[in-house]
Amino acid sequence: MAKFTVEEINMARTCVSMERKEMVQELTWLLRHCDGYMKELVENTIDKLEKCSDKEFAELLEYPAEIFESEEE
Numbered sequence: 001m002a003k004f005t006v007e008e009i010n011m012a013r014t015c016v017s018m019e020r021k022e023m024v025q026e027l028t029w030l031l032r033h034c035d036g037y038m039k040e041l042v043e044n045t046i047d048k049l050e051k052c053s054d055k056e057f058a059e060l061l062e063y064p065a066e067i068f069e070s071e072e073e
Contacts, residue, residue, distance in 0.1 A: 015027065
């Protein structure tokens with residue numbers, strides 16, 4: 001999970017889809033409407049989503065729950 005920054009995780013989590021391919025499609029559509037820092041953030045998120053393993057992607061989807069579980073322990 002260390003591959004993704006907090007900003008990239010939040011960007012990915014804004015997607016409606018919970019499937020990697022569809023998430024990349026949503027972000028690719030969004031990319032056409034971005035510039036500057038936001039464009040770079042979306043590009044980096046897409047790149048990392050395309051390169052991450054299935055395990056890393058599953059961890060990304062569970063990321064907020066993981067934080068709250070560790071705080072409760």
